[in-house]
Amino acid sequence: MSLVRTLDSCKTAAYVVYTSRRLAINFMKHRSVQKKHTYYGEDMDLAEKVPxxxxxxxxxxxxxxxxxxMGNAILRLSEKQKDLLYFKYILEMTDTEIAExxxxxxxxxxxxxxxxxxxxxxLMDKEMNKRAE
Structure with a gap:
């Protein structure tokens, strides 16, 4: 606040605008990171889905x-590919939700x-071929 009080009105307005924008951008980035790392399905019993x-x-x-x-093959995929498959098949998110x-x-x-x-x-085929040899 001491910095804002020392600035003239034009500089104060610019400071508030830029600070607000930067805070909003940081908030949105932080929220998207939190969404990515949030554990979904704590209350879901995945055993019920296994036939x-x-x-x-x-x-x-x-x-x-x-x-x-299959699990070993998925673990060797890139993070983005793992996340895509997780969101689609485990969390059953729609394509629009995944895109967001x-x-x-x-x-x-x-x-x-x-x-x-x-x-x-x-990756699964390569592993199976290695085992067959």
Whole structure:
């Protein structure tokens, strides 16, 4: 306040405008970072979404191995690709909500998701080929 009192009216107005704008920009950036790192689904029981497997123990083991391979492939993706897949399939966000979160065009979300799925599939295929050899 002591700085504002020493400025003449034009400088005071400019100072208030620039300070307010910078604070608003910082607030918006901070809020987008918080949204990105907020834990969603604390009250959700994800076990309810897992389909029960009817069948033999071998089928269950194979299914479990496939899930582990998929998880390992997703962990090797870039942060953006991981976040896209998480928001789309775990949080079940719409393409518009994802676009707002990432600051991209809503029409681009489908393409980004396709690339993320392809990258995960390629990583899974490479891992399966290594195991087969």
């Amino acid at each position: 029960s497997l009817e069948g033999t123990i071998e089928d269950r083991i194979i299914h479990q191995e496939e899930i582990e391979e 979160t990432f600051g991209i065009a809503p029409d681009s979300v489908r393409q980004y998701l396709t690339r993320a799925r392809r990258a995960a599939k390629e």
